[in-house]
Amino acid sequence: MAPGLPTAMERPHFIGIGGAGMSGIAKILAQRGAKVAGSDARESATAEALRALGATVHIGHAAGHLAADATAVVVSSAIRDDNPELAAARERGVPVVHRSDALAALMEGLRPIAVAGTHGKTTTTSMLAVALDAMGLDPSYAIGGDLDGPGTNAHHGGGEIFVAEADESDRSFHKYAPEVAIVLNVELDHHANYASMEEIHESFLTFAGRVRPGGTLVVGADHRGAREFTTRLRARGAGDLRITTYGEAEDADVRIAKVLPQGLTSEVTAVLDGTQHTFTVSVPGRHYAHNAVAALAAGAALGVPADALAAALASYTGVNRRLQPKGEARGVRVIDSYAHHPTEMTADIEAIRGAAAGGRVLVLFQPHLFSRTRELGAEMGQALALADASVVLDIYPAREDPIPGVTSAVITDAALAAGAQVRPESDKGAAAALIAGMAEPGDLVLTMGAGDVTELGATVLERLAARPAN
Missing domain, CATH: 3.40.50.720 (NAD(P)-binding Rossmann-like Domain)
Incomplete structure (x- = not known):
């Protein structure tokens, strides 16, 4: 109870x-x-x-x-x-x-799984919550996005497991004491709170130190920052913490043997404790397949039967804003992406490219935070160069005040220098009309960013539907 x-x-x-x-x-x-x-x-x-x-x-x-x-x-x-x-x-x-203290209090007396990492936290937490629920374990969960299935971001369950998204942005994940922790990847982000990769590593090491005695840390084996984090953790001395790595690397403890793209889904094969598990991931892209295997490894570490958990992971149908289909008009599909860091942007554009079946990938991008744009704007522009064309909105400020000299031009200039077809547009309605005007049957349009660009998917679909049929 x-x-x-x-x-x-x-x-x-x-x-x-x-x-x-x-x-x-x-x-x-x-x-x-x-x-x-x-x-x-x-x-x-x-x-x-x-x-x-x-x-x-x-x-x-x-x-x-x-x-x-x-x-x-x-x-x-x-x-x-x-x-x-x-x-x-x-x-x-x-x-x-602080909300992190409130969440920590809710996890007391339960068996928490805390999901951390620069990217993929919401998806991985959601996958675990949905799969465990499908198995009848009725977990509690707190997630940074609404699930497609239950349609909510949180649930008070009657089971003993609590799955929580552990946010590193303000170091609040130091408050949790999970039985199992996941570190998906480690990169420099949240520049208002972290000045260097050294600070990032120290923060994640503190998080790892919060795992309960005898608990397990599941960590990515393919991501350079995560491997460096694991090396540092082992060098410092992990005590009785069990470390389980996952990925396509040959030395991964839970090895991803195959990721087979199938349109907007993937078939994944993972080897855990010598047993092969093959299951479907209902979102496209190799990085989502990796998230699912991290969920599999974490559940197994908690004692959940791996074969049943692998089958249950197929019941995950997505979470709002994570490559979420918004509709189709005039043969053009519109998909919403929460990606706002260059690594996420690259991964989502490449994932959609694989599902485009020969059509073009068009991106309507809204930068998120002045500090992030100042530090990573050039890399964002390079990521947009992977699309066939893009339109870039003004920066969504969220909690920040403007920084003199930091505008979306940092991104568009870098994209143009990388040979991209990119246009700036401050007016949201005009931007939606612009991207809709570019689209042809078979193309995929991505509304991308962590701000209110998500609201423009409906506008793009309206603009497309209003066009005369060919």
Whole structure:
């Protein structure tokens, strides 16, 4: 049975309750019987889903939204000190809890699997959650995106397993104590919080040190940064931590023997403890196949039968924004991609290229964060050069203030220098019309980025549908 409700979380107030990470924790608390309240900047389907669970959701931020009987105020690293609800909590002496501490409290008494890495966390966490649920294990889970199947990003299950996405961006994954941890890959990102790869490695080593005694770390064997991380961990001394590597490398403990692309799916064969397991991954691309094998290795480390888990992984049908089909019009398919780091962009463009069946790949890209664009803009431009043509929007600022001199031109200039066909466009409606005007039957359009570019998929489809039939 799952544990009860932490006392401090009996009447929590979430600032930014509609966010992917925050809403998941709020949903689990509501399902456990907490009197959940919170605020968000605007109405959304997430706000409605929370209200359906009994939560009170205010739109806008005001000190008066904080109830008199609130036992804690939950914040993420994106909440600024001048937020009126945060200021009111401090004035009244209401405990302020970071979302990572709240999530850590929810995992107490359970058997957690924490999924970390620069890329692929949401997908791998989702794969595990869906597969374990298909096996009847009813896991709890907290994910940074909505599943296609259950249609939510969190669930309070009756089983003993808790699957959680472990975010390295603000070092909050140091708060968790998993029985099994996954490190998919290790790259420099989140430049506002990490100044170098050395800091990144130290942060992931701290995370590995949080694994419970006798637990297991599953780590990628093909990714250069992950291999370096494993080398450092072993050199430092891993104690009783069991390290299981996975990948196509010959020395991988769980070896990927084959990835066979089949349109927008793949057939994967992995060898675990000498036994071959073949199963289908319902999203295209080699990197998604690797995510599935990481999920297989982690579940097996927790004692879940590998053959049943491999079969159950085929029930995963995707997660919102991770190469999610949005529709088709005039013979053009539109797919949404969350990719915002050059490695992710390259992987998704190559994956879609493999599924394009001779058609062109067109990208409508929105850069995410000024700091990331400043540091990785040239590499983003090089990634876009892999597409047949692209349109680049202005930078989505999210939590950041503008940085003088940092614009989307950093990306478009690099793309042009790499020989790409790329055009900048500040107006979103015009950008959607532009990419739709380029598309021909058989082409694939990717709306790409971590910001609100996802909303433009419907606009592109409308523009395509409005064109005269040939």
